[in-house]
Amino acid sequence: MMLRFPKVLALVAAALTTVGVFAQAPQTPAPTTGETYWLPPRFSDAFVPVAIDDLWNKIMVVVIITSIVVYGVFLWCMIAYRKKDGKKAQYTHGNHTLEIVWTIIPAGILVWLAFAQMPAWREMKVPQEFPNEANQVRVQIFAQQFAWNFRLAGNDGKFESYLPAKASADAKKWLKENTEGGVDNPADPTAPGRIFADAIATMPKLRNSGKYWDAADDDDVISAGTLIVPANRVIRADLRSVDVIHALYIPSARFKQDAVPGKPMDIHFTMTTVTHTLDPKDPTKLVAKYSQDVWSDGQKLEGKSQDFYLEIACAELCGGNHTKMGAKLFVLSSEDWDRWNAAMSSKMLGENDRRNDQNIWRLWNNQDKVRPWEKLLPPAPKYPGE
Amino acid sequence: MLLQSGHDTHHKQSFFSTYIWSEDHKMIGKQFMFTALLMYAVGGLLALGVRGQLGWPETAGKFINPIFGWSGDKVPGEGYNMLFTMHASVMIFLVIIPMLNGAFANYVVPLQIGARDMAFPFLNALSYWTFVVALLVLVSSFFVEGGAGQGGWTSYPPLAEKQWSPGLGQTLWLNGAFLAGASSIMGAVNYITTIVKMRAPGMSFFRMPMTTWAIFITAILQLFSTPVLGSALLMQTTDRVFGSSFFLPEGLAVSGTAVMGAAGGGQVLMWQHIFWFYSHPAVYIMILPAMGIVSDVMACFARKPIFGYKPMIYSIGAIAGLGFVVWGHHMFSSGMNPFLAMGFMVSTMFIALPSAVKTFNWLGTLWGGQITFSTAMLHALGFVTMFVIGGLSGIFCAATSVDMHIHDTYFIVGHIHYVLFGGTTFGIFAGIVYWFPKMFGRHMNEGLGKLHWFITFVAFNCVFFPMHILGSQGMMRRVADPYSYEYLKPMLGLNRFMSISAFVLGGAQLIFMFNMLWSMRNGKKVESDNPWKANSLEWQTPTPPPHGNFPGAVPTVYRGPYEYSSPQVAEDYLPQTTKLPGDTA
Ligand code: HEM
Ligand SMILES: [Cu+2]
Ligand SMILES: [Cu+2]
Numbered sequence: 025m026m027l028r029f030p031k032v033l034a035l036v037a038a039a040l041t042t043v044g045v046f047a048q049a050p051q052t053p054a055p056t057t058g059e060t061y062w063l064p065p066r067f068s069d070a071f072v073p074v075a076i077d078d079l080w081n082k083i084m085v086v087v088i089i090t091s092i093v094v095y096g097v098f099l100w101c102m103i104a105y106r107k108k109d110g111k112k113a114q115y116t117h118g119n120h121t122l123e124i125v126w127t128i129i130p131a132g133i134l135v136w137l138a139f140a141q142m143p144a145w146r147e148m149k150v151p152q153e154f155p156n157e158a159n160q161v162r163v164q165i166f167a168q169q170f171a172w173n174f175r176l177a178g179n180d181g182k183f184e185s186y187l188p189a190k191a192s193a194d195a196k197k198w199l200k201e202n203t204e205g206g207v208d209n210p211a212d213p214t215a216p217g218r219i220f221a222d223a224i225a226t227m228p229k230l231r232n233s234g235k236y237w238d239a240a241d242d243d244d245v246i247s248a249g250t251l252i253v254p255a256n257r258v259i260r261a262d263l264r265s266v267d268v269i270h271a272l273y274i275p276s277a278r279f280k281q282d283a284v285p286g287k288p289m290d291i292h293f294t295m296t297t298v299t300h301t302l303d304p305k306d307p308t309k310l311v312a313k314y315s316q317d318v319w320s321d322g323q324k325l326e327g328k329s330q331d332f333y334l335e336i337a338c339a340e341l342c343g344g345n346h347t348k349m350g351a352k353l354f355v356l357s358s359e360d361w362d363r364w365n366a367a368m369s370s371k372m373l374g375e376n377d378r379r380n381d382q383n384i385w386r387l388w389n390n391q392d393k394v395r396p397w398e399k400l401l402p403p404a405p406k407y408p409g410e
Numbered sequence: 411m412l413l414q415s416g417h418d419t420h421h422k423q424s425f426f427s428t429y430i431w432s433e434d435h436k437m438i439g440k441q442f443m444f445t446a447l448l449m450y451a452v453g454g455l456l457a458l459g460v461r462g463q464l465g466w467p468e469t470a471g472k473f474i475n476p477i478f479g480w481s482g483d484k485v486p487g488e489g490y491n492m493l494f495t496m497h498a499s500v501m502i503f504l505v506i507i508p509m510l511n512g513a514f515a516n517y518v519v520p521l522q523i524g525a526r527d528m529a530f531p532f533l534n535a536l537s538y539w540t541f542v543v544a545l546l547v548l549v550s551s552f553f554v555e556g557g558a559g560q561g562g563w564t565s566y567p568p569l570a571e572k573q574w575s576p577g578l579g580q581t582l583w584l585n586g587a588f589l590a591g592a593s594s595i596m597g598a599v600n601y602i603t604t605i606v607k608m609r610a611p612g613m614s615f616f617r618m619p620m621t622t623w624a625i626f627i628t629a630i631l632q633l634f635s636t637p638v639l640g641s642a643l644l645m646q647t648t649d650r651v652f653g654s655s656f657f658l659p660e661g662l663a664v665s666g667t668a669v670m671g672a673a674g675g676g677q678v679l680m681w682q683h684i685f686w687f688y689s690h691p692a693v694y695i696m697i698l699p700a701m702g703i704v705s706d707v708m709a710c711f712a713r714k715p716i717f718g719y720k721p722m723i724y725s726i727g728a729i730a731g732l733g734f735v736v737w738g739h740h741m742f743s744s745g746m747n748p749f750l751a752m753g754f755m756v757s758t759m760f761i762a763l764p765s766a767v768k769t770f771n772w773l774g775t776l777w778g779g780q781i782t783f784s785t786a787m788l789h790a791l792g793f794v795t796m797f798v799i800g801g802l803s804g805i806f807c808a809a810t811s812v813d814m815h816i817h818d819t820y821f822i823v824g825h826i827h828y829v830l831f832g833g834t835t836f837g838i839f840a841g842i843v844y845w846f847p848k849m850f851g852r853h854m855n856e857g858l859g860k861l862h863w864f865i866t867f868v869a870f871n872c873v874f875f876p877m878h879i880l881g882s883q884g885m886m887r888r889v890a891d892p893y894s895y896e897y898l899k900p901m902l903g904l905n906r907f908m909s910i911s912a913f914v915l916g917g918a919q920l921i922f923m924f925n926m927l928w929s930m931r932n933g934k935k936v937e938s939d940n941p942w943k944a945n946s947l948e949w950q951t952p953t954p955p956p957h958g959n960f961p962g963a964v965p966t967v968y969r970g971p972y973e974y975s976s977p978q979v980a981e982d983y984l985p986q987t988t989k990l991p992g993d994t995a
Contacts, residue, residue: 064897083805087803091802098776098794105780106780107781107782112713115714115976118718118771127767134760134762135759137805138756169664267662267664269678276897284679284744285678287659340566341566343487346487346890347890347892
């Protein structure tokens, strides 16, 4: 019954190798960048994701070397110091020199690591400079159970405001008196109006303008479930959640940020690989550049393929349908995106009535607050038109 | 010393006062042990439910749904959330913490320091029965309308608030965790007092075995951190029950309808700060005692003094101290102040250091030893080898920018299980096998023990190592059907392999349970009171120890607990109680 320890380890090694064979990365026909241990294909060569992969690899090297040393010594002990009859173990309580050495070496590595991970973090959180503003695309991302809502500003470069969902009698009166009577919002009489009142109170500009929803010039491009962005421009998003915490996760760009209700997040990322082009006949239609395998029940379906697109996931548990909270990410070339945006925006203009009570965007302004540390950021370029 | 009178008189005990409301630390220790093992089975079955779903998302529901009375062919998302929430909660609050800081702390500490019982025997019994109530409350949540808690063991608001989790289950979860915390605090007060005031003559602090040291420091951690968890739990309870809004800002909505009633003005992230202020120390509460146990076991079966006894203690102290200032590393992606995150990153780097030092010290203990591969030793070696992987994966998590990619993925799940299963659980097995002869006067079967160890070790790695790969590939944790994402569809095969391994792993635990129960009656009888030829005090008293622990006077201690292979004597061990010429207490 006595199991020989080295044999055991050999078996474990064999098991792990088997696992390694199982664990091959999925094949994607789309271009991948960077050589990494285990990480998924990367579709952005921007500074942050490249730095993350780079650091990942370096940590992996440290980890592998440490493992070889530790397991080497361990195995040596298992083999060399097995009990022999009549022999006594070495009688020692420690060795100061050795202990100092094996404290200082890991300490050195950890200090290196502390510094090595800073540039990417700084670029992610406190960017020293954004490339010029023309190179930025503003997006509003609004998470809700269980969907991602995206809003682009359209041709006029300005996000139109929305009427909050519930208006109290007071608020409605105020609106009647102060506007051209354009409120036909069927406010729920049972709903107190504090959200609305707060929103009005926190939006002096809106209040002063006498307008709360610019139906006429609303050309915002809104979508639920698909985000379409240009390559090589900074996507600067205002990320909010209307209910619980969600997390915007783009594995192919190594990007993650929680969407915390009540706490708008100023986030940014950059994609560099173009995944879609425009339909030459209709600039509002996108055509996938690549295809990907079709999988079903863990099997690749031979001879089948489908359009390739990048995915956005929700990484923070948000309820029963958390698992369904994915979204698609399409990357156009910068020129294509400009054409697409212009076409979409004109198409949207005046066409869509978003006063519908269900419209999630009506709740957007309820969270207009600034993070205290925002002061530390370089002055944020204003939304055009603000 | 102080407080020691009164326990050596053998008064007659009724069945009730022996087995139910016992105030004897040894019986309370066993009560904790068996209750925790029972819960280990419950938590394990819940985990198999999780693995079943991840391996066979289309069909698992056929088997799981009837058990819980869920409708449909597939496991509902809410049901899946319940499974992993309760798996983690049971394992943390009802298995690991009570096993380490209930069973071992109770059974071993008074024996190791030469005390006749705990300082406060009544409080001790109360601590156990509070734990039982906590258990009943947590488990009963499965049977209420809407089922058990579904917010993860971290129960982040707003999801865990009543607007989004209306069922009674979440409130019961809060109350159960609160009671478990209360039980923990009672235990901690007891262990600290006992260790400070009731050591035998000659048992100075630096002659205490590592198990006792680790439990001592852990008890301090518990005493300072658990009340903080308690207040967080209470705040969430009042949010849910009385409509306060500690964690609810204004302006939120449920299914597009504005949330009214709550006054608003709360902070969502405040919960995370308070919760992790407890729960990071809690992860050390869940491993430090196991580190102590494996140190004792390794010294004994390598027949060698612990390498660097004091550095080991200082490392535990450093881990405990720093453990209070690293909580933010669980929140790197939460959007907290990025400068604060840098502080947490630095403190996390620091805390990795004592963990590394301890590992090297264990290797130093093995080096030059005379190693016997008994079952207890195999488990202890399992601890060391697996903990290394858990520590190293922690480094990836500690690097903020890298953590952005792996946070909330299976990489983290891999990390946790390498420290808590590969580490702590192996440590628990080592401890049970090691002290079993003292508890029951019989040995556990070595053949079955090794079989259990071997299958557990291999299956464990097959279940949990691939999690690192899945996580780095971007598979999120807490997702009922990962394959609804295109990029995760190819991961099903690997997940299925892990699930099959998980069933093997679960099955292997039956061997352990059987071995324990069988050996209590039929195991090989111990031939001496000190079957492992160990040095510490628990082995220098009759087996099983009588009420009052030491017949006659409590022993006097002359040296540290690790004098194995000392040149002073012919044998390769030298008990703490042996008086050599020239020894003074
Ligand atoms: C070498 C030392 C360690 C380092 C540097 C470290 C670092 C970390 C970090 C940064 C996280 C957060 C990761 C994330 O959620 O993105 C984490 C999670 C965790 N760690 Fe460790 N860790 C170490 C050792 C341990 C030990 C010894 C234990 C417990 C026995 C432990 C238990 C946990 C648990 C339970 C979680 C996940 C909690 C959750 O989100 O559910 N870690 N660790
Ligand atoms: Cu989600
Ligand atoms: Cu932690």
